[in-house]
Amino acid sequence: MSSNAVIPDEDGPLFAAAKKVYPQRVKGRFRRIKWALLAFCLGVYYFLPFVRWDRGPALPDQAVLVDFERRRFYFFFIELWPQEVYYLTGLLILAAIVLFLMNAIAGRIWCGYLCPQTVWTDLFFAVERLIEGDRRDRIRLDSQGWSASKIGLKATKHFVWLMIAWWTGGAWVLYFSDAPTLVKDLATFQAPFSAYLWIGILTATTYVFAGHMREQVCLYMCPWPRIQAALTDSDALNVTYKFDRGEPRASVKQAAQLKAAGQPAGDCVECKQCIAVCPTGIDIREGTQLGCIQCGLCIDACDDVMGKLGRPTGLIGYDTLKAVEARACGTPPPALRLIRPRTMLYAAIIAFVGGAMLYQLATRAFLGMSVVHERTPLFTTLKDGSIRNAYTLRIANKRSEERPVAITLDAPMGTTWEVVGAQQTADWRPIVVIPPDSTLDVRLFVTMPQPQARGPSQMIQIKAADLSFGENASVKDNFFAP
């Protein structure tokens, strides 16, 4: 037998070039909602860094600011320190569960209306349509050979895209520094290199993702559609082609012939408008699918067609699988079940996590203290035989004013204490002044006479009392003796 036989690859090539999608302009209810949300989201993103919020003279007055240099995060009235980054965990849990809830109620609302990928891609489509024209013009332009006018149009488009992308990157860095100052520094080339670098990176990602990769991000890169597929159920509203409105699909003329012959015909006239407007280039009539970001634009397109033909609109619309199936069997569709175990569970988790975070925030301590016991030496014997221990206290003042804090002890009678560099008050309480919005390390010496100083160790409590706001903090630590 010959050994030279090449076994052909039965599965065909592993790679197929992406087909370019040319979404068509569309008008209607969902398009209007999308424009409004687009304007709102981009408005927030581009202008939020310029919103001011007064926090007193010692602190920055930018409403939303991630201050890496001083290690603070500001969000309007909230100020977080690095050790409180666990709020981020809470936010991430909330974000996930809110997405789940949205999905259980009305499908991929996030994907269709709110996701940055969708919003920026939508904006880039708008620019493209404005410059190169609608679907047909763009298809024709791309199939033409290169000419001066084609180069002109393409260059203009990419220039505008790059400008938008650049502005997007520019707005990003403003969240990390005082926005007006940074704008001035950027314009005069005084800004730090990292600012330019990040603008460059975000310009590139915006331009590539929204201008070139578009639906491919959703189809190939994003994990959410996969998760989504596992989360949806037959009670969730989804953009649906209502096959209960009859099959087969036929043009108006064919349908009339079929009906005349006493055969069934559906409402869909096979105009393929829903495919033409779809930003991911899919056919919703094949059913709910991974490629559908549920933007609702095919609803607008189809409603337009149905309206012109005088047929009832809503051949494509938000509907549940259960309702469509029921109608197809001729039974009355069940009522929409917004309240069901799944949504209740999600809502309960949201309420619990949100409530816990609010509680944390409301009861957040503005005075904090931690203590480290001196190890070398663990204790010192003094001339009169009494024992002294040394501690380092780190006192955190999370308010924007300077605060005097008195240090006291819960320890056996006769114990004395001294804070290095502190003033003493009349009642022997050492007082340290903590600068606004910072921590201060101070050294505390605690001396216990014999016989109170029992070895090897006993518990004492160190207390910090804020004299201006009446807040307290306390820590327990060991007092060592021979």
Added chain:
Amino acid sequence: MTNPNPTAHEPDFDAVTGQSTTGHSWDGIRELNTPLPRWWLWTFYVTILWSIGYWLVYPAWPLISSHTTGFFGYSSRAELTQEMQALEQRRDIQAAGLKTASLEEIKSSPDLSRVALARGKASFAENCVGCHGQGGTGAPSYPNLTDDDWVWGGSLKDIQTTIQNGIRWTQNADTRMGEMLAFGRQGMLKKDEIEQVVDFVRSLAKLDTAKGANLAAGKTVYDANCAACHGEAGKGNREVGAPDLTDAIWLYGSSREAMIESVHNGRAGIMPAWASRLDPVTIKALTVYVHSLGGGQ
């Protein structure tokens, strides 16, 4: 049957995968030919080119007595020297305030004392811990610097003087001097006198004494031999480094044996004079640091 030993010129393919083979066969097992992917190969070539550039700009080849230095003239030692110089410069800026300020001023200014404490701590770790231990805790015959008992004085000025001039450091003219004689070895006191005086001193410090000890005789010996330096009440004298004998701190141990040994052989601990090794600013910083350890007066 497949050809068990095809020649290299005859392309051979594996029947299962359709992949070509290298033509090698061992015990009837043939080796699939899996060439490197093109991108891998190109990456490999690029790294070779890159390495040539690397040889040219950085030190690379050993010569008989030296090595090629490269276009950049780079050397990691030079880089280190440069960084150390930059560090010294930065430290000098910070330490500028320490130069002119007095010890009291340094101690009471939060900014100056922060710099002094940091610098003092570093210098202490380099120069002092060998004897005085981490954190100045001391050891038998090496004083603990965190307590409130000072042989030569615990004020800022005293500490500075001690660090600068040392103790019994004969190369330094201003060094601290004082002598605890070897009363027994030099025949000034007899064995029973030593025991008597030790018991008397122990009574001053409220330590237990030997049964039936003759404290009165001990006091006579003490007054005649010890009071000159340690004072009549045994409170010591910092001028000559004679320690307080009434407190709870015993540099050479508080056992009866240790005390007898002290009287018999004498004691004369030595500390180097750091003025010849450390600059005045570092000594100031060390002074403030030692003073801050807890015992400063």
